[in-house]
Amino acid sequence: MTIRSESEGYDLIGDVHGCGAALAALLEKLGYHQREGVYRHPRRKAIFLGDLIDRGPRIRLAVNIARRMVEAGEAQIVMGNHEYNALAYCRRAVSGSGREWLREHSPRHNRIIKETLEQYRDHPAEWDEALNWFMEMPLFLEFEGFRVVHACWDRALIDEFRRHYPDGRMSDAFLQQSIVPGSFAFKVLDRLTRGSHIPLPDDVEIHSGDGFTRRSFRAHFWARNPRTYGDVVFQPDNLPGDLELRPLSDEERARLSYYGPDEPPLFIGHYWCEGIPALPAPNIACLDYSAVKFGRLVAYRWSGESRLDANHFVWIRVPHDELARPRPWEIDFD
Known part of the structure; x- marks a missing residue:
């Protein structure tokens, strides 16, 4: 389903990750003002x-700002991998599946969701409401003139998914099936919310800036004929040694999606870029600029243009004292 625009334009906002006060400040900078909450x-x-969730100091605030806007018709949203992770972490697996939870409560997974669960600990009903809202989030949005997905627009997967779920929202059964490697549901959630990953050689790992050790790297999907790892790597962590020169195998190239230059403008998040916002391709804007790591919370002001313009980025720097004290513009939800 293609959505017709009913406004003069859209302000697309990247990964908030619990920087709720920064979100309020960015909205104010964009000309949004609070009326009736x-x-x-x-x-x-x-x-x-x-x-919206995980890692940051004001997760409940971020969720409530966005949710109230969506429910009032002032905003729309697509699901990110952290909303999907939360749903799977908190949803029990069906009987006979051999596991208790859809997402294993491992030390690594516990660490990722720790801040979110702690901030909702005294608000269990509110957390249940948030999880129900996450289930209502579409995995992608297609408007007249542009597209939105959290990590990767894979046309074949989206077209097939849309045949079964025209509104772009998954069902409970689809969520249950998404933990089965190789299933269609697994492929859809993995590609649209996490993008493409290329495994590193067996003896190589990346010690990431967020404290995790990774054995794969994030790859983008707009190189027409990529030949090496360096042609597709899209993350702030450098590849070790001379791995950027390593040729892509036929199997690795076959696993990559491709979004060509003639496609409509596409907005993505997910990839925790750094520095001054820039366009990685003329028709693609990544809006995740590591806000929760005291980077930038970034928006793009789209007003109908078919060719994106870096001058349309708007951002605020997330201050280190985001952790320290409440902000005067915070909404009191308690």
Whole structure:
């Protein structure tokens, strides 16, 4: 389903990751003002690219700002991998599956969701409501003139998914099936919310800036004929040694999606870029600039253009004292 625009334009907002006060400040900078507990703009709407939760100091605030805007018709949102992870972490597996939870409660997974669960600990009903809302999030949005997905637009997977779920929202059964490696549901959630990953050689690992050890790297999907790892790597962590020169195998190339230059503008998050926001391709904008690591919370102001313009990025720097004290513009939800 293609959505017709009913506003003068859209403000697309990247991964918030619990920087709720910074989100309020960015919305104010964009001309949204709070009325009756909802941030509104007289002529524009917002679109959130997912990953509202985890890691940051004001997760409940971030979720409530976005949720109130969506429910009031002032914004839309797509699901990020962290919303999907939370759903799987908190959902019991069906009987006979051999596991208790859809997402294993391992030390690594516990660490990722730790801040979220702690901030909702005294608000269990609110957390249940948030999880129910996450289930309502579409995995992608297609408008007249542009597209939105958290990590990767894979046309074949999206077209097949849309045949079964025209509104772009998964069902409970689809969520249950998504933990089965190789299943269609697994492929859809993995590709659309996490993007492409290329495994590193057996003896190589990346010690990432977020404290995790990774044995794969994130690859982008807009190189027409990529030949080496360096042609597709898209993450702030450098590949060890001379791995950027390593040729891609036929199997690795076959696993990559491709979004060509003639496709409509596409907005993604997920890849924790750094520095001044820039366009990785003329028709693609990544809006995740590591806000929760005291980077930038970034928006793109789209007003109908078919060719994206880096001058349309708007951002605020996330201050280190985001952790220290409440902000005067915070909404009191308690």
